Amino acid sequence: xxxxxxxxxxxxxxxxxxxxxxxxxxxxxxxxxxxxxxxxxxxxxxxxxxxxxxxxxxxxxxxxxxxxxxxxxxxxxxxxxxx
Numbered sequence: 757x758x759x760x761x762x763x764x765x766x767x768x769x770x771x772x773x774x775x776x777x778x779x780x781x782x783x784x785x786x787x788x789x790x791x792x793x794x795x796x797x798x799x800x801x802x803x804x805x806x807x808x809x810x811x812x813x814x815x816x817x818x819x820x821x822x823x824x825x826x827x828x829x830x831x832x833x834x835x836x837x838x839x
Contacts, residue, residue, distance in 0.1 A: 760810055763803040767796040767814055771821055778825055781832065786825070793818070 770793040777785035797818065800811055 760807055761800070761803050761805045763796070763800040764806060764811060764814065767793070767800040767811075767818075770796040771814065771818055774825075775821055778821070778828055781828070783832075790825075 770789060774786065774789035774793050777789050797815075800806060800814070
């Protein structure tokens, strides 16, 4: 059983925090966690002890999250333009 490095756990926590902020449509928190997630992503990808398979699965989750973020942002912008 492979141990997952701290840097990858931090990446998971930051992704989940960003997911939560997005689901609440708290755009200030989204901006904050976006920066934190990018830092965590850099750390995890540069960690010499990283677990490649687990990191790739998490990267896939991050890509899907950013897809949702873009769609939500576009919807938010459209709604604001209608008002």
